[in-house]
Amino acid sequence: MSDRKGLLIIFSGPSGCGKDTVLREMLETNDDLRVSISMTTRKIRDGEIDGMDYYFVSREYFEKKIKEGSMLEYAEYAGNYYGTPKAPVDDMINDGINVILEIEVQGAEKIRKLYPDAVSVFLMPPSLAELEERLRKRGTDDEETISHRLFIAEQEIRRATEFQYAVVNSEVEKAVSDFQEILNSEKHKISRNPNLISEVINNV
Numbered sequence: 001m002s003d004r005k006g007l008l009i010i011f012s013g014p015s016g017c018g019k020d021t022v023l024r025e026m027l028e029t030n031d032d033l034r035v036s037i038s039m040t041t042r043k044i045r046d047g048e049i050d051g052m053d054y055y056f057v058s059r060e061y062f063e064k065k066i067k068e069g070s071m072l073e074y075a076e077y078a079g080n081y082y083g084t085p086k087a088p089v090d091d092m093i094n095d096g097i098n099v100i101l102e103i104e105v106q107g108a109e110k111i112r113k114l115y116p117d118a119v120s121v122f123l124m125p126p127s128l129a130e131l132e133e134r135l136r137k138r139g140t141d142d143e144e145t146i147s148h149r150l151f152i153a154e155q156e157i158r159r160a161t162e163f164q165y166a167v168v169n170s171e172v173e174k175a176v177s178d179f180q181e182i183l184n185s186e187k188h189k190i191s192r193n194p195n196l197i198s199e200v201i202n203n204v
């Protein structure tokens with residue numbers, strides 16, 4: 001399995017459904033896993049770090065990067081640009097590192113077309129009502145933003161049919177172990193390990 005390329009994993013789900021928490025746990029227990037750092041034009045929130053959570057940039061800078069062809073994908077979400085810088089993702093995949101793209105559904109659609117081999121996982125809140133409560137508790141958005149995000153969330157949940165896997169985040173530990181099972185199964189697909197058979201046969 002040594003010269004295997006890294007997996008590209010699309011991880012989507014409505015804002016506030018717990019993607020960051022699930023991802024943090026996944027990263028702690030998987031040495032071969034990284035998250036791509038996106039670029040965005042939205043304002044930095046309290047506690048976020050530029051260059052770690054996102055690269056926070058101006059609209060002008062973002063549009064320049066689009067024109068240069070440096071973005072793997074990008075989308076407008078709730079009035080801001082969000083996108084995946086291309087070069088780091090390609091480098092990691094070629095180095096055999098598994099890369100997670102935490103992106104919304106329009107970006108997911110573009111990635112699936114570009115990388116038909118990508119694994120796609122949709123994280124569901126237990127219900128829309130619960131999602132609303134979580135967004136309010138987070139306290140980072142005003143009422144207008146919350147209702148806009150809830151409206152988008154419903155549209156996104158309806159598009160979960162476009163994904164290969166769905167994980168319901170009622171309990172973080174369970175969601176993490178479900179995600180881990182998906183990752184393990186994907187890694188063991190014969191099609192992803194083209195040299196395995198000859199390695200086994202030739203190493204008698």
Ligand code: 5GP
Pocket residue numbers: 012013014015016038039042073074075077082083084102103104105106107108
């Ligand atoms: P938030 O503002 O809550 O950090 O993110 C809003 C939405 O943008 C989330 O659904 C998140 O997954 C998505 N998002 C973050 N980075 C990217 C990206 O690089 N590309 C796309 N298409 N969506 C992204």
